[in-house]
Amino acid sequence: MAHLSSFCQHIWDPVFKKCKRALVFLDPECAESLHWVGGARQLLDAGALNVKEFSSFESGGANQPKAVFVVSSLLKGRTVEIIRDIIRLSAFQYCTVFTALPHWLHLWVNNVNSEVEENLIFQQFEEKLCEWMGNMNYTAEVMYAPVLFAPLAPHLCVTPALASLFPLGSRDLNQINNSRSEKKKFASLSDVDFTSLPVKLQIQIKLLISGLNHLFEYLDMREECFAVGSFSKIIAGDLVNCPHAKNRRKTAQNKASLVFIDRTLDLTGAVGHHGDNLVEKIISVLPRFPGHTNDVMVNTVELTALHVADGNSDTVAPGCLAQPNDPAAKALWESLLGVKQKEAIMEVRRHLVEAASRENLPIKMSMGRVTPEQLSSYIQLFKKNAKALENHCGLLQLGLATAQTLKHPQYAKWDNFLAFERLLLQNIGDSQLPGVLNQLYPMIKSHSERKGDDYNLDDLLMLLVYIYSLVGEIPLQKELEVAEDKIKKKLVQVFCDEPELSSLSLKITASKKELTQQKQIMKTQGPQACLLSAFVVPSISSGKEHM
Known part of the structure; x- marks a missing residue:
């Protein structure tokens, strides 16, 4: 039987066939799906002139008459407005629009009888495209392509559009x-x-x-x-x-x-730290790609000749985990998904050593425990050989991801999380929820009070979700109200003392503008004046539904 990877490649084939000499516009969800199939290179190899963001601020040049749009949404509302804006700013004469929603679903959304003329809505949209291009004799096509799936492995895929x-x-x-x-x-x-x-x-x-x-x-x-x-x-x-x-x-x-x-x-599985898998830790600690839900940015400065004091540079493109065009890196990635961390790290080292040997690089073998410094030293050897660097670029990105994860401050907290979660699990079985919350209370510290191994805001929110997901139905009791009230007040204080909130904390609590207003209230009227019900309470008592 065919596997998921071949299916994901298959659903992109109609898009590739339309890309010759075209500008291609992708929304973030479709871009992530393509990322795991082969990325923008697939479109460029198919003849695309360029690949651009699906945005009203993008357009084509005077000598670029062909465009292909790939979207994961209905041909309605904001999606239609963006397509219209791009076309009106350009000089297209041939437009093709691919949508991940089939025609029957467009009929269903618009309450149109399914027995009407075949492809009625798509045909009507084709007329709109010609109207925006300025000539009804120009060519317009609207087609269905179910580009929903991103294949992380031959038998594992995700759906970015439905994240x-x-x-x-x-x-x-x-x-x-x-x-x-x-x-x-x-x-x-x-x-x-x-x-x-x-x-x-x-x-x-x-x-x-x-x-x-x-x-x-x-x-x-x-x-x-x-x-x-x-x-x-x-x-x-x-x-x-x-x-x-x-x-x-x-x-x-x-x-x-x-x-x-x-x-x-299984929300405890999502926020817990019980896993012994390297990939889980890489995805947990390294920063996500903007607009992506299933890949991370790998700092690739180590592979360049740049000398950057802080080890970072905006001028160097980040690496990633998806390496569909590199068979060796792809095989390594797939093996990492199914083995325990110790074995995975040794597998990364083995691949680096074998690659260095094939390139005749002066590698020094060492036995025993694999350290991030050791992996980095192997990777540094490739930097001095441009051909070797090009041949093994995908493998080196996975090696860097492993080394950077092992050195990451959040990785060092993993065992602390695991130990505390086991203690919570034991105590929830032995006592009531108020006692567990009272154990957590001393660990909630403001930014000025925290040390390197203390829990930050995101850590605390994960622990709260972990606790409330374990206990299930919670009977109302006075002792619980007192314990929760203490936690809420302390969290408000921590939020307002934080110099800058993470994206996760902002999503759960408020926008930056609202947060500024909350801080002002906090300074002038105290923590009781903060709108707890709208600001912090949802992330505790309803965290199971919204995290």
């Missing part, structure tokens, strides 16, 4: 019930059906279903669906009842079991 798709929580149930009459309110999340969901969420589910159906069609597979969790039950039911999936299952030759699992059922 925000998340199971419902108790707060979502309250919002759904607010729009329903008293007699029709849902008693629990397990009672919620597809038609009761917000329209935006329904579209995301339909997008997932359409992508999965296309994948199973490629694999010639008929699936038997199982669900663990109320939200997964909704998705599985929609796939089972999808007319296009029913037609496929009638003739498919291969059988498979498909299990949907709510992500909220």
